[in-house]
Amino acid sequence: MTHLHHGWDKQPDPAVRARIDELAERIERYRASYYAGKPDISDAAYDALEDELRDLDPTHPALARVGTPVAVTEWEKARHEIPMGSLNKVVNEAELEAWAARCDELVVKEGGKAISDDLFVAEKLDGISIEVIYRDGKYADAITRGDGIMGERISPNVARMRGVPQKLKEKLTLSVRGEIILKLSDMKKSFPGVANPRNAAAGTSKRFDGQGCEHLTVLFYDLADHLDVTTEEQKITFLRKQGFGTPWTAKGTLKDVLGIYRKYASEIRAGLDYEIDGLVVRANSTAAQTLLGEVNRRPRGATAFKFASQAKVSKVVEILWDTGPSGRVTPVAIVEPVELAGATVQRASLHNVGNVRALGIGVGDEVLVSRRNDVIPYVEEVVEKGGKTEQPPTRCxxxxxxLVTSGEYLLCRNQACPALVEGRIHNWIDAIGALEWGDKLIEQLVEAKLVKEPGDLYKLKPKQIADLERRGDKIAKKVLDELTSRLPLTLPVFLAALGIEGFAIQTARLLVASGYTTIEKLLAATEQDLAGISGLGPIKAGMIVRGLQGRKAEIERLIAQGIVPVTQEQEGPLAGMSFCFTGALSRPRGEMTNLVEANGGRVLSGVTKELNYLVSAEADSTSSKAQKAKKYGTVLLDEAGFFKLIQDKGVKVS
Ligand SMILES: NC(=O)c1ccc[n+]([C@@H]2O[C@H](COP(=O)([O-])OP(=O)(O)OC[C@H]3O[C@@H](n4cnc5c(N)ncnc54)[C@H](O)[C@@H]3O)[C@@H](O)[C@H]2O)c1
Ligand SMILES: [Zn+2]
Known part of the structure; x- marks a missing residue:
């Protein structure tokens, strides 16, 4: 007999051998904790390690084992009459198709019918397997899966769970299989502070005092024996008829199953009141299942069609602490390259310093890296420590x-830090809508110290840009023309472009609409002034005032250069007119204000140089406001005068 290119004829590399042994040992250890309801690592990390072992040594005995041997507990041990198995799995559509094709091939060879046209699919409940035994139609026993052969007899606990009939409709003796789950609504109601329903179900169902079991539910999906059925569909129908709760199921072709899977993955799963980690797909015909036999001590005629987890383990090579545009320092893990969702991943976000501390991560650690949709990959957890815990930097x-710590974040507060300068220039360019300016150009300009603040952009000479690496006259002209084409800037855009914290364009518009129509007025405003504006509040007002004061010199330099923001034109008959109301008026102040604002005018809360009209109960008032108004040359009006003025302008007064 000759062997051709058979991988396992070669002695595996000792390093690979060592990794295989390590993985197998760890897998057994993780299982023991997991089946006790206290997992050491996440399922995704566990699956990633199991997959790695499967790649290195597909026939390793650790992969064929089911569950975990039962530990020494108060519970009586019991042997399953028919061993409780597990399932092989597929993790994508191509794998499911390959599984079905292989089954078809084998069944047809044995003279059976292809299974692809007659499949049965059920939700794969993420809970704890249980065997429940009925004798003469009466609830008799419940045994956990354990290692598949021996489990624990937790009958009194299961008897208290929902969905477990005490009596069947018929006086039958049979064994049924189901999954103990904790519904999300029940978790919320009865398990405050608990985040993982599976672990809570595992822990609760084995409590010796049975406490909490009344909040657990069992859903049944299989009938082990004693009945004359020929399809999975008949089994489920029978279970439902006897009063058992079941997961959602369907019968269909391979194509139907793929459609169901997509629908579950994209929407149904998220709306369920319990967690599922995939679908279970089986040959509907029990005869076909028997024909197909087993692989890896799991039935070949059934498979767990898992939802993609898109996570893999890798090793941390380095941790970078990048200062971002706002001064926030973002830790990034550089990991050994791994393939994730079709891309090679080497950088994974660690979010912030708080998360780095919580993870206890360091260079050399084995970590679980995940990537969902288009989101930047990130480190989910440290699977195994391999090095020293990272000490966050103290300097930028x-x-x-x-660096300064603020909550979960590390911050660089040096306004001259190139990262912050770049951030401010960026924000300016973005806000004014100068699309020709790329990140790289800004970086080059800051690097070359040609630009330190937005005003410097307007001082740039074409040659300075043209001389930068990979630029040139054409680019220089294009970007500078674009810059001037945006002038003049309206006040809200000018304010938003400064990028002051808590000061987005909507806030800037609100301020302008509230009477802060020039940059001078804004610079003169106090926290109290702004806090009074509805929709702002004291916290934002404080941020704005501090932010503006911090940039005051820079704003003044911009204005001196001729970058003067213009007030947006208001529309309406009262556009450009400002009013201040004082004293007791015949109509509520709010109504007067609305009347003015709805017609494009502005209402100011006090008398300033900009105020056009002071409206008071008596035109000849001697109040301090009236005194001031006289000094500024503001027109004094009584109510009648006010109404006449606005009606003359075309405002309808009801
Ligand atoms: N975090 C950890 O440390 C850790 C350790 C070990 C195992 N695990 C997790 O446990 C799982 C593997 O364990 P497993 O052997 O129980 O296999 P499994 O959960 O992948 O699949 C088999 C089980 O699915 C259950 N099931 C739910 N709905 C079903 C349905 N409609 N029809 C048939 N069966 C249904 C049954 O209990 C069955 O035994 C993986 O998800 C793995 O991530 C995690
Ligand atoms: Zn810095």
Whole structure:
């Protein structure tokens, strides 16, 4: 007999051998904790390690084992009459198709009918397997899966769970299989603070005092024996008839199953009141299942069609602490390259310093890296420590300034830090809508110290840009023309472009609409002034005032350069007119204000140089406001005068 290119004829590399042994040992250890309801690592990490072992040694005995041997507990041990198995799995559509094709091939060879046209699919409940035995139609026993052969007899606990009939409709003796789950609504109601329903179900169902079991539910999906059925569909129908709760099921072709899977993955799963981790797909015909036999001590005629987890383990090579545009320092893990959802991943976000501390991560650690949709990959957990825990830096990597901790974040507060300068320039360019300016150009300009603040952009000479690496006259002209084409900037855009924290364009518009129509007025505003504006509040007002004061010199330099923001034109008959109301008026102040604002005018809360009209109960008032108004040359009006003025302008007054 000759062997051709058979991988396992070669002695595996000792390093691979060592990894296989390590993985097998860890897998057994993780299982023991997991089936006790106290997992050491996440399922995704566990699956990633199991997959790695499967790749290295597909026939390793650790992969054929089911569950975990039962531990020494108060519960009586019991042997299953028919062993309780597990399932092989597929994790994508191609694998499911390959599984079905292989089954078809084998069944047809044995003279049976292809299974692809007659499949049975059920939700794969993420809970704890249980065997329940009825004798003469009466609830008799419940045994956990354990290692598939021996489990624990937790009958009194299961008797208290929902969905477990005490009596069947018929006086039958039979064994049924189901999954103990904790519904999400029940978790919310009865298990405050608990986040993982599976672990809670595992822990609760084995409590010796049975406490909490009344909040658990059992759904049944299989009938082990004693009945004359020929299809999965008949089994489920029978279970439902006897009063058992079941998961959702359907019968269909391979194509139907793929459609159901997509629908579940994209929407149904998220709306369920319990967790599922995939679908279970089987040959509907029990005869076909028997024909197909077993692989890896799991039935070949059934498979767990899992939802993609898109996570893999890798090793941390380095941790970077990048200072971002706002001064926030973002830790990033550089990992050994792994294939994830069709891309090679080497960088994974660690979010913030708080998360780094919580993870206890360090260079050399084995970590679980995940990637969902288009989201930046991130580190989910440390699977195994391999090195020292990372000490967050005390100084900014860009400018060496001392970093400040603020909640979960590390911040560089040095306004001259190149990262912050780049951030401010970016924000300016974005806000004014200068699309020709790329990130790289901004970086080059900051690097070359040609630009330190937005005003510097307007001082740039074409040659300075043209001389930068990979630029040139054409680009220089294009970007500078674009910059001037945006002028003049309206006040809201000017304010938003400064990028002051808590000061987005909507807030800027609100301020302008509230009477802060010039940058001078805004610079003169106090926290109290702004806090009074509805929709702002004291916290935002404080941020704005501090932010503006911090940038005051810079704003003044912009204005001196001729970058003067213009007030947006208001529309309506009262556009450009401002009013201040004082004293007791015949109509509520709010109504007067609305009347003015709805017609494009502005209402100011006090008398300033900009105020056009002061409206008071008596035109000859001697109040301090009236005194001030006289000094500024503001027109004084009584109510009648006010109404006449606005009606003359075309405002309808009801
Ligand atoms: N986090 C950890 O440390 C850790 C350790 C070990 C195992 N695990 C997790 O446990 C799982 C593997 O364990 P497993 O052997 O129980 O296999 P499994 O959960 O992948 O599949 C088999 C089981 O599915 C259940 N099931 C639910 N709905 C079903 C349905 N409609 N029809 C048939 N069966 C249904 C049954 O209990 C059955 O035994 C993986 O998800 C793995 O991530 C995690
Ligand atoms: Zn810095």
């Amino acid at each position: 990597r860009r400018c060496s300034a001392e």
